[in-house]
Amino acid sequence: MTAQASPTGLEAAFLENRERLLRFLAARGAGEDAEDVLQEIWLKITARRTGPVASPLSYLFRTADLLLIDRYRARRQADRRDRAWSDVHSGATPGVSDAPSADRQLASRQLALLVQKLLDDLEPPRVGEVFRRHRIDGLTQRQIAEEFGVSLSTVESDLRRAYKALASLREQLDEV
Amino acid sequence: MQHDDPILDQAAEWAVRVGDPGFADWDAFTDWLEQDPAHAEAYDRVAAAVADAAEAEAQRDVVLPANDEAPAAQPVMRRWMSAAVAAAVLMVVAVGLWWGDQGVQTYETAPGETRLIALDDGSTIDLAADSRIALDPDRPRLATLEKGRALFTIVHDDSNPFVLDVGADRVVDAGTVFEVRLGRKALAVGVSEGLVIFNPAGQNVRVEPGQLLESPLGSSEVSVHSIALEQVGEWREGRITFERISIAELADELTSMSGLTFRAAAASAGDEVSGSVLIAPIRADPASLGPLLGLSVRPQGDGWLIEAR
Numbered sequence: 280m281t282a283q284a285s286p287t288g289l290e291a292a293f294l295e296n297r298e299r300l301l302r303f304l305a306a307r308g309a310g311e312d313a314e315d316v317l318q319e320i321w322l323k324i325t326a327r328r329t330g331p332v333a334s335p336l337s338y339l340f341r342t343a344d345l346l347l348i349d350r351y352r353a354r355r356q357a358d359r360r361d362r363a364w365s366d367v368h369s370g371a372t373p374g375v376s377d378a379p380s381a382d383r384q385l386a387s388r389q390l391a392l393l394v395q396k397l398l399d400d401l402e403p404p405r406v407g408e409v410f411r412r413h414r415i416d417g418l419t420q421r422q423i424a425e426e427f428g429v430s431l432s433t434v435e436s437d438l439r440r441a442y443k444a445l446a447s448l449r450e451q452l453d454e455v
Numbered sequence: 456m457q458h459d460d461p462i463l464d465q466a467a468e469w470a471v472r473v474g475d476p477g478f479a480d481w482d483a484f485t486d487w488l489e490q491d492p493a494h495a496e497a498y499d500r501v502a503a504a505v506a507d508a509a510e511a512e513a514q515r516d517v518v519l520p521a522n523d524e525a526p527a528a529q530p531v532m533r534r535w536m537s538a539a540v541a542a543a544v545l546m547v548v549a550v551g552l553w554w555g556d557q558g559v560q561t562y563e564t565a566p567g568e569t570r571l572i573a574l575d576d577g578s579t580i581d582l583a584a585d586s587r588i589a590l591d592p593d594r595p596r597l598a599t600l601e602k603g604r605a606l607f608t609i610v611h612d613d614s615n616p617f618v619l620d621v622g623a624d625r626v627v628d629a630g631t632v633f634e635v636r637l638g639r640k641a642l643a644v645g646v647s648e649g650l651v652i653f654n655p656a657g658q659n660v661r662v663e664p665g666q667l668l669e670s671p672l673g674s675s676e677v678s679v680h681s682i683a684l685e686q687v688g689e690w691r692e693g694r695i696t697f698e699r700i701s702i703a704e705l706a707d708e709l710t711s712m713s714g715l716t717f718r719a720a721a722a723s724a725g726d727e728v729s730g731s732v733l734i735a736p737i738r739a740d741p742a743s744l745g746p747l748l749g750l751s752v753r754p755q756g757d758g759w760l761i762e763a764r
Contacts, residue, residue, distance in 0.1 A: 303481065306488035308495035322739045340481040344473065348506060351499040388573045391511035398512070413474070414509040420475045435471050442467040442505050449504035 289324040292335035300343055307347050316346050359453070390452070397448055401441060409434055410441040466497035470505060563587040564603070567714020567738075569691065578617065581606040583636075583690050585711035603711065604636035606688035611649065622672065627652045633662070634687045639704060644668045647687035653677065696731035702750070706761050713738045716758025723763035 293300070297317070304313040320342050398407035405427060412418045412426065413434075420438070424431045469487060472478055488494050564570050564582050572580040572588075574595060582588055586603025596612075599620045609617045609628045617628040621637055631649030636642070644651060645667040653660040653668055658677050662668045667682040686696050695708060703724040706717040712734045730748050737744050741759045745752040751762045 303485045303488075306485050306495065308488075308492065308499065319739075322736075325740075334479065337479050337481065341473075341478075344502075348499065348502045352503045352506060355503060388571075388579070390507065394508040394511045398508075411512065414505065415512050419477060420471075421477075435468075438471040438474070439464075439467045442470050442501050443463060445508045446463065446467070446501045446504040449500070449507060 288335045289338065293321060293324060293339055296336060296339065300339060303340060304343055304347070307344065309347055312350065316343060316350075319346055355453075393448060393452070394445065397444055398441065401444060405429075406437045406440050409437040413438060460497075462491070462493055462497045463501070466494065466501045469498055470501045474505075559589050559591045561587060561589045561601075565714070566711050576612075577610045579608045581608075581688065581691055583711070584714070600635055600637055602637060604634060604690070606632070606634045606691065608632045609649075624670065625654050625656070627655050632687070639707060641669050641671045643670075645682055645687040647684050690734075693734045694731065695734065698729045699727045700729075702726050702728060702761055702763065709734075709737065709744075710758075713741075715741060717741070718755070718758055718760055720760055720762035723761075726763045 300317060300320070301313055304316055309316055320339060323342065324339075398410055401407045401410075409423055409427065412423050413420065418426070420431060420434045424434045427434070465487070469484060472480075473484060488498070562570060562572055562582055564584050564586050566585045568584055570582045572582060572590070574580070574590075576595065580588065580598070583604040583606075586605060587601040588605055589599040589601060591597060596615050596617050597620070598618075607617070607619065607628070609631050611617075611628060611631065617631075619626040619628075619635060621635055621642055624642055626633070626635060626644055629650040629652060631646065631651055633644060633646045633649070633651050635644050644653060644662055646662045646664050648664055650664075651662045653662055653670075658675060660668060660677055660679065662679065665681055665684050666679050668677060668679045670677045689696060690712060695712060697705060697708065700708075701724060702719040705728055706719040709715070709717040715738060728748055728750065732744065732747060741754075742752050744750065744761070749764060751764050752759055753762075754760075
């Protein structure tokens, strides 16, 4: 990886589309974080740790979208940790205990098993496989359609089904 | 959760569309988001649930069977757990049974990568970046840290304590969350909960929560001092804290944690630094480390050179 001095397509795209990105961030619910996120994107592209990208504008929007998803996940994670913490500390004896506060690690393993079961149980079985090929193996929806010999809209509808089921699972777990 | 939630349906549809690498219609997506603040909220919910699930699925491959017997007691019957979650815990035991014997397994992480290893008894091992640990499914209460560092969250069993070998040293748990780091020059054991016994057959030192034991490699010398509890395992949150380590050690540590290459300038490799830094911003902008620590950090070859100012 070499550092080069010429401005990249990404930087130019960023400067040209700053307002559009801000509008997107506002609509996306970034609120006061919008400028922050914008700066994070700028840092990311100016550090030149990214290779050339085919569509700079899409790359910028995608980066913004993913940063917001990450922030949302971090907030939810912190909420869950707070609840687990108060749970452990109500009535537990401090010092040596025979049940370490491994809630977080346990919770992540339990989630893994519940997700596995949910994906295995979706009907038809293709739905879970399509989800895995897309989200774990990183195939595009078109590639998956070819692999499974189904239409692109079938792949999309399979993914929608899996996404909604996973959102319900997450909701159930958070309500407990 | 309601069955017919049109906003959730739309959010799922957008999450599917946006999730494809070829997606380009960001204006239409922005328009939909602008229609109602509830749209962004629903989209976040779906996108986060899917990201959590994908991460959990990817991690599932490291679930490790380590025990042929069902454990006597599960430490997981917490009030917040639903029956479904409890059922899932039982599945872990079942997974363990299918695997059978396969000898010692070595888990290794690349720089910048971490891994969670779940043991059958509910214990977990968080393996830090650039680290290696060996586990033997036939001896589930014994592990060997061969390189780097790991955080152990161990379900205690008085009759069968968890034992960790690190080089010539041995660490025995007594109900514990603890971290072990095999550094270039020293072994460090930090405890955040419970109790750890260092070399019961030798120095036999008790390490309590909020203490850090350090022992130079190849020596029986041991020192114990206090650390902040939140420092134990803090690398999982992407942070490292160091006190009076050499710039060479700092460069090693940053290389492991970030996946980028850092080197110490020969003239200042031995200079000592102290500080606490978050890794993600440094990965994004390595030069930002300079002002933070009062050092000079600049690109050199395929990496970054750290030098005293």
